[in-house]
Amino acid sequence: AQRVTQPEKLLSVFKGAPVELKCNYSYSGSPELFWYVQYSRQRLQLLLRHISRESIKGFTADLNKGETSFHLKKPFAQEEDSAMYYCALTGGGSNYKLTFGKGTLLTVNP
Amino acid sequence: GAGVSQSPSNKVTEKGKDVELRCDPISGHTALYWYRQRLGQGLEFLIYFQGNSAPDKSGLPSDRFSAERTGESVSTLTIQRTQQEDSAVYLCASSSGLVGETQYFGPGTRLLVL
Numbered sequence: 364a365q366r367v368t369q370p371e372k373l374l375s376v377f378k379g380a381p382v383e384l385k386c387n388y389s390y391s392g393s394p395e396l397f398w399y400v401q402y403s404r405q406r407l408q409l410l411l412r413h414i415s416r417e418s419i420k421g422f423t424a425d426l427n428k429g430e431t432s433f434h435l436k437k438p439f440a441q442e443e444d445s446a447m448y449y450c451a452l453t454g455g456g457s458n459y460k461l462t463f464g465k466g467t468l469l470t471v472n473p
Numbered sequence: 474g475a476g477v478s479q480s481p482s483n484k485v486t487e488k489g490k491d492v493e494l495r496c497d498p499i500s501g502h503t504a505l506y507w508y509r510q511r512l513g514q515g516l517e518f519l520i521y522f523q524g525n526s527a528p529d530k531s532g533l534p535s536d537r538f539s540a541e542r543t544g545e546s547v548s549t550l551t552i553q554r555t556q557q558e559d560s561a562v563y564l565c566a567s568s569s570g571l572v573g574e575t576q577y578f579g580p581g582t583r584l585l586v587l
Contacts, residue, residue: 461506461508465514
């Protein structure tokens, strides 16, 4: 079975501080990992995916297969980064179902 | 173009009543997904439609839940004889149908069963 764990329900940092949102997964094959974000009063949207190896809004995430982790990082948090962040995976290939973690609410204080 | 739309945005119903939720996917998207998010929980997969293939209903929690899709357009999720534990936000997403392509989410329908 596939499972995604986000150990922190809430994370609060000050503007300009580094931020790391943790995500660990369980999957027997080669998963595809995603981070989705939901800003206040907006719909859920894709932030980044590991296969793209890109940086979006200053965020990066590296897939660590040894530790089965896909932590989201940003060196200098901004107030506009305050949102709910969800880590998700699919099994890749024809396994299209997204399995989500319970989410981490990030608050960036001025 | 327009994103995924869902209606109604909010629905309050009494226990035992049937409800129908609607999803309009992005035009041209062949794949459509329904998810449910109960309070404090992550999103749970419910059902998946891809073109004319048989839908994957493996996530439906009980036989009170059903969904239909007309071709590659609108989908409806029906919950019969609603229970209080059905209270949740129901999210619809669509994608191009290519393997691994990004799913685009609608705003959700917030269902409250009294």
